[in-house]
Amino acid sequence: MPPRPFLPYTLLIAGGALLPGAAAHAGALSESDFLSDLPVVLSATRLRQPLSETPAAMTVIDREMIRDSGAWDVADLFRLVPGMYVAYNVDKEVVPGQVVSYHGMADPYAKRMQIQIDGRSVYTPLFGGPVWSNIPLALEDIERVEVVRGPSAATYGANSFLGVINIITREPGEVQGTMVSLAAGRPGRDATLRHGGRTERSDYRMTLQLRGDNGYTDDADGRFAGNPTRTRSDNKRIGNLSLRSDWRLTDRDELQFQFGYSGGMRETGDVPNNNPRREKEVGSQYEMLRWQRNLGPDEQFSLRFFHNRDRFDENSGGLIQNEHFVYKGIPVTLGVPAPLDGPLSHVAERYDLEAQHSLALGERVRMVWGGGLRHDAVSSLLYMGSSDFRSFRQQNLFGNIEWRPLQKLVLNIGAMVENNSFVGTRTSPRLAANYHLTPAQTVRASVGRAYRNPVLFEQQGNSRWIYPVLSPVGPGLPTSLPLQYLRGQDNLQPERIDSHELGYLHELGHGGALDLKYSYDRVSDLIEAYFFDCCATTIPGTVRTFGNRRDVAIRAFEAQWQQRFGESTQVHFGWASTRIDVLPSAQAGPPPNAYDQTAPRHSQNLLLARQLTPLWRASVGAYRAGPVKAISGDSLPATMRWDLRAARQFRWHGGSGELALVVQNVANTGNREFYADNVLGRRAYASLRFEF
Amino acid sequence: MTIAPPTGNLARTVFSRLLRRALSASLALLLCLGLAFHAGRAVAVETVALLLSEHSGHYIEFSDALSAALNDPALAPAGGKTLRVVELPPGSERPDEARLAGVGAIVAVGAKAMRIAAAWEGVPPVLNVLVPRTSYEKILAEGGRTRRRAQFSAIYLDQPLSRQLNLIRQVLPGKRRVAALLGPDSAPLLPRLRPAIARLGLEIVSEEVGSEPEIIPALSRLLSVSDVMLALPDSVVFTRDTARSVLLTTYRYQKPLIGFSQGYVNAGALAATYSTPAQIARQAAELLRALPPGRAALPAPLSPAYFSVAVNRSVARALALDIPSEAALQAALANLPEVEQ
Structure with a gap:
C-alpha cells in the first residue's frame, strides 16, 4: 500500500493520460527523431584516451575515490598518486598553500608541475605553483583528476615538467538540483551549497563554500632533532564562489563560461619579530571563456581565454619590534625596516589565450595542434623592489599526432615550441610508442624533453630592506642600513628535463589495471638559490640569488594496481621508489639542498572501499612515505597514516544523502610534514551531504 | 456509383475477380463496392502518387531516390512494371478525382503526410514511409476498424x-x-x-x-x-x-x-x-513494383530491409x-x- 500522499498524484497522472491531447510527453515521435542531426556531445576533446594509449603513465582519481578517500581538501587527493609527496599548510614562505610534488625537488611552491583546472593553468607567476588552499574549487565539483606522471609539454603546455595534474570539474548538466554539504570536526568546518539549473540553451551550476580550516591542529611547541619547534599559526577562513555555465549556441557551437572567487583570511607567522603571528588577506579569482565549434564527431576547433588573479595583503608594521644589539661595544637600535613597516601587497595576474584544432586524418591518424599567447604580470613591493607590474610574455605552438601504423601499435609524436621574454625559444618534443602485446597487455616506451621557465621571483627578484638607525645618531653616522635580501640577476636559463620511460599496463577487466613504470629522467640546469654579494648591502655575501647550478638524475619505479571485486569492493594501491642522484657539476662545494632527500625513497598508498549493504559504505586509506627533507624544509622521519571512513546513505523526501564519519591518522602517529613544526595527529570529522 | 469501363486484359481480370468475390461473399457488399471503386481507378495502375510532409530535406531526398529507383532498369525485376511518380500537393483536402486518375498507390512520406492521408477516404492504398512504428500504430488505432492494413501499410523507420x-x-x-x-x-x-x-x-x-x-x-x-x-x-x-x-x-x-x-x-x-531515406526509397520502389497488377493490396507493415x-x-x-x-x-x-x- 503506497503512502497516502502519493495517491492523488497517481490519479492525476492517470487522469491526464485519459484527457485527449494532454499527452504525458512534450511531442509525438516523428521521423526527425530518426533522421535529424544531433549536436556532438562526446567530442574528441571531451573523451579521454584509454590508459593503454596514453603516451605517459597516468593516475585517474574519480569521484568515487575522492569520496572514499575522505579527503578534507583537494591536495589530500594526491596522496593517492604513486611518487607524489603531499604536505599540508606550508606558510613560512609567502604563498599559503600545500606542498604537492612529484619526483622530488619538493619545495613550498610545487612549481615543477603543471596544474590545470578544465584546461586553465593555475600556476601563479610570481613564485610558481598553485595556491592550493585558495583555489575556488570544492571537492564536490570535481568529476575526476588525471595525473600524468611524467613530462608532457606537447599536450599540456609550458611547465609540464615533472608531471601534470589535470582537474576536470563536473558538467553543469549533470548536477541539476541543489546540494548541501556540511562538515565539521578537528580539521575545521565547511559548508557548501551548490545549485545546478538550466535554461533553454544552457546548463549552469553555482557553488558557494565557506570554510574555516584549523590547519595543523597538534601542539608542536618543543624541540625536534635539537631545534626549537612551534605550534603553527595557520588557521584560515575562506569563502569560495564558483560558477560554470555551458551554453549551446547552435548545434555546432558551445560556449563555456567560468568564474571563481576565493577570498578570506589566513594566519601566518611563527617566530616573534622575524615572522610575527599575523593575518594575511588572501584573494584569488578567475574568469574563463571557452568556445568550441564541433566540425564533426572527429573534428573540433576551440578558442579559450582565461584570466587569473592572485592577491595577498598583509601588514606586519605594528608587529615588528625595534632591534637592539651591541656592535664593537656600542649599543645599536634599529627600527622596523622599510618596506616591512607598512602594508604589503602581492598581486599576480595571468592572461592566456589559446586556439586548438583537433581532427582525425583517416582511420589511423588523429592530430591536435594549436597555439597560445600568455601575459603574466606581477606586482610585489617586497619581492620585486617596487609596486610596478613586471611582465612575462610567452607564445607557443604545439601539436601532437597519434598514429596507428599497425593495429597493435600507437605512436604519439608531439612537440611544443615556445618563445618567452625570459629565455627565448625552446622546443619540447616527445615520442611515445604503445604496443599492445595482447588486447589486455600494453608496453609503452617514451622519450621526451620539457622545460621549466624561471619565475619572476627567481629571474628578477629584488628585495631590499632599509633599517633606520635609531641610535646612535650623530654627524657622520649612517641614518639607515640597507640589507639586500634578494637579487635576481635576470640571466637564468630554463630547467630542462630529458625523460625516458618504460611502462607496462595489464588491464584486468571490470576497469581493473596493473600499471608498472620505470623512468630515468635527467634534470639539467636546476635553478638553485645561493648567496652572493652585490648592491652595497650591509653584510656582504648574504644576498640571495638564483642560478642554473645543478644537474640531477631521477630513477623511479612505480606500480599502481586498481581492481574491482564484484559489484561492491574496490581497491587502489600505489607504490613508488624514487632515487635522486646529484650529478657532478662545475659548482664548488656540496649543493645547498640535499636533492637526493627531496623525495621519499619509498612510498605506498592504499585505498580499499566496500559497499557493505545498499546503504552502508566503508573505506580504509593507508599512506606511507619514507624520510624526506624538502628544499627549505626540515629533515623528517618516515610517516605512516591510516584513514577510516564510514558512510550511511539515505533517502529523504525525494532527495538522497550521505552521512559520513572520517578519521584521519587513526593511530595518531604525529606525522611531521615538510617542517618539524607541522605535526599531523589524529583528526576526525563528520560530514552530511544532501542532494535534492 | 459508376464503374469505369474496363480497358485491357488487366482490368478485365480484376473485374472478373471482383465479381467472383462479390458473389461468394455477398455479405461484404459494401466493402466490395469500395474495392470495386478502387479497381476502377486502378485501370491505369502505372502511377504512384507521392504525398510529402514537406517539400524539403529528407522528403525530397526520398522522393528523388524513389524516382531514381523506379526508373533504374537495373533494379527492375524481370517483367516488372515501370511506374510513374506524381506528387500530390500538400494539404489536408482530399485530392480531386483528376489527380488520382490512374493512381495505383499513394506513398505518404513522413508522419505529417501519414496523418493527412489517414483522413482521406476512398483513395487508393497508402504506403507510409519515413514513419516511426509507434506513430503508425497510433494512427491505425485511432482509425479503428475503418482502416485495413492492406489499404494503409508502412515501411517503418525503426530497425527490427x-x-x-x-x-x-x-x-x-x-x-x-x-x-x-x-x-x-x-x-x-x-x-x-x-x-x-x-x-x-x-x-x-x-x-x-x-x-x-x-x-x-x-x-x-x-x-x-x-x-x-x-x-x-x-x-x-x-x-x-x-x-x-x-x-x-x-x-x-x-x-x-x-x-x-x-x-x-x-x-x-x-x-x-x-536506414537512410534513400534506402527506404529503394525498398518502397521494390514493393511497389512487385504489387500484383490492378487493385493493389499492400503487404503488412515492414521493417527496413536496407x-x-x-x-x-x-x-x-x-x-x-x-x-x-x-x-x-x-x-x-x-x-x-x-x-x-
Missing part, C-alpha cells in the same frame, strides 16, 4: 529489435547485460524485447519513466548494473533535448550507448543501425573497444536472419 540486439553482440562480444530505459513510446516494446533478448542469450534490465526529470536518476541506476545501454526511439527519453545529458551520463559510467540514428552516433553513441551501420570511432577508442569496420558489421547483420516481431 533483433538487428539492434545483434549489433550489440557484434560490437560488444561477451557483454550480456543490456539496459533499456523506456518511455511512453517505447514501453509497449518491452513484451517483444524480452523474448528477443533472451533468444540471443542476453539479459535485460529496464526501467520506465514518464517525464524528463526521472531520466538521469533512472539511467544512473541502470548503468551501474548493466554493460550496454540500448536506446529505443521515444519522445520523452531519447530526444534532441535529452541527448546531451543522456550521453554524458553513459560516458561517465564508461558504458556504451547503442543508438537508433546516424545523428545519435555522431553525437556520441557507440554505434547504431539505421540499412547501414554507423560506429563512433572516437567513443570506441575512449572506451578501449576494438570494433570491426562498418561494412563488415553491416554484412554480418545482413546475413543474420531477422526474427519476426
